[in-house]
Amino acid sequence: MEALSPRQAEARPERAAADEPAHLTRADRVELLRAMLLMRAIEARALTLYRQGRVPGSFYDGFGQEAVSVGAAFALGPRDRLCPLHRDLGAHLVRGVETTRILAQYMGRASGVTGGRDGNVHFGDPSVGVMGMVSMLPDMMCVATGMAMAFKLRGEARVALTWFGDGATSRGDFHEAMNWAGVQRLPVVFVLENNQFAYSTPLEKQFAVDPVERARVYGFPGVTVDGNDAEAVFQAVRVARERALAGEGPTLVEAVTMRMHGHAAHDDMRYVPPQLLAEWAARDPIERQERRVAALGVDVEALRAEVDAEVEAAAAEALAAPLPDPADATRGVFAEGAPQPLGDGRAPWSGFAPAEAPA
Numbered sequence: 001m002e003a004l005s006p007r008q009a010e011a012r013p014e015r016a017a018a019d020e021p022a023h024l025t026r027a028d029r030v031e032l033l034r035a036m037l038l039m040r041a042i043e044a045r046a047l048t049l050y051r052q053g054r055v056p057g058s059f060y061d062g063f064g065q066e067a068v069s070v071g072a073a074f075a076l077g078p079r080d081r082l083c084p085l086h087r088d089l090g091a092h093l094v095r096g097v098e099t100t101r102i103l104a105q106y107m108g109r110a111s112g113v114t115g116g117r118d119g120n121v122h123f124g125d126p127s128v129g130v131m132g133m134v135s136m137l138p139d140m141m142c143v144a145t146g147m148a149m150a151f152k153l154r155g156e157a158r159v160a161l162t163w164f165g166d167g168a169t170s171r172g173d174f175h176e177a178m179n180w181a182g183v184q185r186l187p188v189v190f191v192l193e194n195n196q197f198a199y200s201t202p203l204e205k206q207f208a209v210d211p212v213e214r215a216r217v218y219g220f221p222g223v224t225v226d227g228n229d230a231e232a233v234f235q236a237v238r239v240a241r242e243r244a245l246a247g248e249g250p251t252l253v254e255a256v257t258m259r260m261h262g263h264a265a266h267d268d269m270r271y272v273p274p275q276l277l278a279e280w281a282a283r284d285p286i287e288r289q290e291r292r293v294a295a296l297g298v299d300v301e302a303l304r305a306e307v308d309a310e311v312e313a314a315a316a317e318a319l320a321a322p323l324p325d326p327a328d329a330t331r332g333v334f335a336e337g338a339p340q341p342l343g344d345g346r347a348p349w350s351g352f353a354p355a356e357a358p359a
């Protein structure tokens with residue numbers, strides 16, 4: 001474990017307990033849990049709404065994968081930029097996108113993140129530095145690489161991060177993004193969310209060699225981390241970010257996890273062996289963080305109740321929200337007025353406190 005830099009140690013005076021992992025305060029560890037609980041509660045509520053016919057199209061969730069988006073987003077600074085995919089709700093939440101806007105998004109309401117314009121999980125809030133996703137996989141790797149290229153050209157100390165699945169690594173865009181990021185030593189972090197399946201296709205039918213091995217041939221490190229451990233994902237991404245900021249280029253972080261639900265809400269995933277699901281259920285990322293946080297003396301049940309109440313209130317608000325005005329449908333299809341630059345987002349990790357504290 002690396003030592004804290006003096007700057008970080010100074011910023012985190014409450015970090016004293018010997019059993020605390022380096023870089024994460026008690027408050028950080030609780031916040032990791034809270035964000036994962038929120039992600040699961042929102043997706044559970046959205047699945048019910050889907051079954052009630054209130055979510056148009058289909059619904060994609062990240063059940064069992066909460067640690068990957070939450071842990072990685074938690075390691076990013078306010079000015080960093082994020083490109084989440086369909087199982088990465090936790091990234092939006094860490095960044096500060098409100099629960100009610102997310103539930104409204106799923107139901108196509110005017111108050112949703114895209115104002116009811118785009119399909120349920122295809123959203124991003126540029127005002128907090130989160131890009132809306134391009135559905136073609138894994139095109140967001142190219143978007144993140146392009147943003148990192150801009151950061152490098154401008155001499156800005158910031159990184160871009162994107163998530164993508166195991167299935168996406170078989171596409172050409174994966175290789176193009178990896179190659180250019182390696183050649184240019186770009187400040188980009190690639191998070192490969194290896195959840196064992198691409199729709200119904202298991203890993204052994206996708207590739208002969210684990211894609212994390214490919215990083216080396218493009219000239220940068222690939223590291224594998226337990227994707228059901230939010231603190232481990234955080235640490236891997238924190239190190240990758242520091243490497244990127246130091247001008248050492250990209251990192252491929254493979255987070256090994258399991259898709260605990262079907263590809264989407266319509267999929268009963270009868271192709272997944274029940275034994276495999278049972279094995280992964282025993283490694284649930286939320287239960288793991290709950291055990292840690294409970295050992296710190298935190299009332300986990302109270303935290304759960306607080307999160308559930310937030311989601312219920314947000315769902316009621318979203319259900320009461322109007323659908324968009326049809327007359328408004330074409331607004332925003334083409335750019336109007338001056339371009340809106342991406343904004344900075346919430347970065348709750350205590351390690352960023354010095355940058356935000358007054359001098």
Ligand SMILES: Cc1ncc(C[n+]2csc(CCOP(=O)(O)OP(=O)(O)O)c2C)c(N)n1
Pocket residue numbers: 087135136137138164165166167168169171193195197198199259263
């Ligand atoms: C190029 C492309 N082909 C097909 C799809 C449809 N599609 C969306 S998600 C998905 C599964 C991708 O699997 P993986 O990359 O492992 O991500 P996971 O869904 O497991 O998180 C597919 C086939 C797509 N969006 N883009």
Ligand SMILES: [Mg+2]
Pocket residue numbers: 165166167193194195196197198199
């Ligand atoms: Mg997959």
